[in-house]
Amino acid sequence: MRRTMPQELRPMLLAPDWYQGMEEAEPQGRCMAWYDLVADRYVLLTVGAFYDGEQTVVGSMHCQCMYLQPDDRCCPSQRFQGSLEEQVARARDWLLWMAHRPxxxxxxxxxxxxxxxxxxxxxxxxxxxxxxxxxxxxxxxxxxxxxx
Incomplete structure (x- = not known):
């Protein structure tokens, strides 16, 4: 994940040791990356990417509890499958797309x-x-x- 993330989003990645054991499935998944979208000094939206050992889910996150909100109308979650590299690339592209939406x-x-x-x-x-x-x-x- 760290190698494929563009420089502007690298600060949103979690510490390297967080990713140890990512290949093991977890029921809720683990957050791979997240950020707050800010305008006019206000946090408008928190988004992130979670990996559960099989698939990656991206979407809106609760800004304090840091869990995905799959039914959020402004930013419904999406699921990516395939190789881990493919999932990371699609999550990266989605995070970049969200960061640059007008x-x-x-x-x-x-x-x-x-x-x-x-x-x-x-x-x-x-x-x-x-x-x-x-x-x-x-x-x-x-x-x-x-x-x-």
Whole structure:
């Protein structure tokens, strides 16, 4: 995993000794890599890749408990099978894709905002008045994101 991960995502990998014994199956799997997607100083989404000894699962993670949330509407999990090298490559590609997806901030004024993926319009995070968000936003801004 470490050798195939692009430089920009290497800090998201866990310590090398964490990967010892990865070939042994575990019921919940082990986290291979994870990161927080950040915009405007806010963590919008935590994503990661887990390996259970047979397959790799990528998707949204609970930001505090660090487990996968397979039914998350903004980022449903995906499963990869094949050789370990193929799974690592597909997980790497997925993590890179998520890190570079464009994000829009929709503003209605005050504290009512919503962040959405610009490529498909799927909502990531929202705050403020739900009733206002039923109206067209006052402003839509493409925001830069980064990974932590």
């Amino acid at each position: 994000v829009d901030r929709m503003e209605w004024g005050g504290v009512t905002t919503e962040y959405r993926f610009a490529d498909d319009g799927v909502g990531i995070s929202a705050s403020g008045c739900n009733a206002l968000r039923r109206l067209p936003p006052r402003q839509v801004v493409r925001v830069p994101t980064r990974v932590l």
